[in-house]
Amino acid sequence: MNKNTWIIIPVYNEGSVIRVVVEEALKSFENIVCVNDGSTDNTAEEIKKTKAHLVNHVINLGQGGALQTGIEYALLDPRAKYFVTFDADGQHKLDDVLRMQKLLEKGDHDIILGSRFLGEGNNIPALKRAILKAAILFTTFTTGLKLTDTHNGLRVFNRNFAEALNIRLRGMSHASEVLSRISIGKFKYTEVPVTIEYTEYSKAKGQSILNLINILFDLFIDSIRK
């Protein structure tokens, strides 16, 4: 069992699936923290039925905020060496996490990023694909990083990177903020193919094109704030 790895799962209204996702992850990892971001359903109750740590946000802070909370919580454990950001809706595969962690343990990189465009099984909805492509162009332009998937929630990174990360953008824009940190801190990174499971449930929760406008605006404002 991976004692020095922490799985961080930001959760918002995933009461119908979170217990299954967490129980599955607990088969391979003993340190899991679920950050309940102000859910209004039975998410917290379902997490309490598992052996995962639960942090309840007193107010909704968005996925970025929940991730940062989870990372700071995990950093309190002095044994924590590796950190995994993992989606709560069952889209990510544990096999991919194990593979990414093995690669990280070799020590050649600070962060391993998952890419759905390198992997298989991509039944990515057409509109979502277009939005992601636009986001890739924007991120490449602003960070200089050459990536095929800039908004994949599956990442594995070491303690150095976890300590350097300070996600300020609370919503979905945080993904680009993680990449900015890689670029600014000159952290060593690589991408690996991962499989994202697009179920009807997860598709219904995806990002709308209007939210892309919010994300781009947040990124622009954050780039000029000091």
Add this chain to the structure above:
Amino acid sequence: MLISYLLIATIIVLFLLTFSGRNAKKRAGFKVLTVTTIAFSSLILFDPELLNKVARFFGVGRGVDFVNYLFMIVVAFLLARFYLESKDQDDRITKIARELSILKAKNGEDKWK
């Protein structure tokens, strides 16, 4: 026209004031700017002809138009500044909420001790 140079200079100064960080000096600068803008605009009420003379010096026909041009630019930057300050406040609230959430969770469990 002289008014173009004045407006461009105003935009540059305000852009630097707004987007180059927020500290006590810059906050004071914006307060002075706000009060000056209001005082200057109030000249219309007390001496419209003085304002007309200033406007004509800069190549603008009427004092009211001159004030309008400046006022629009200043207000736009003031709004931008207020927005940025609200984002700063957002950051502070997030920090407090996070600390509180983690503290409450830690009081409930210390699984790695």
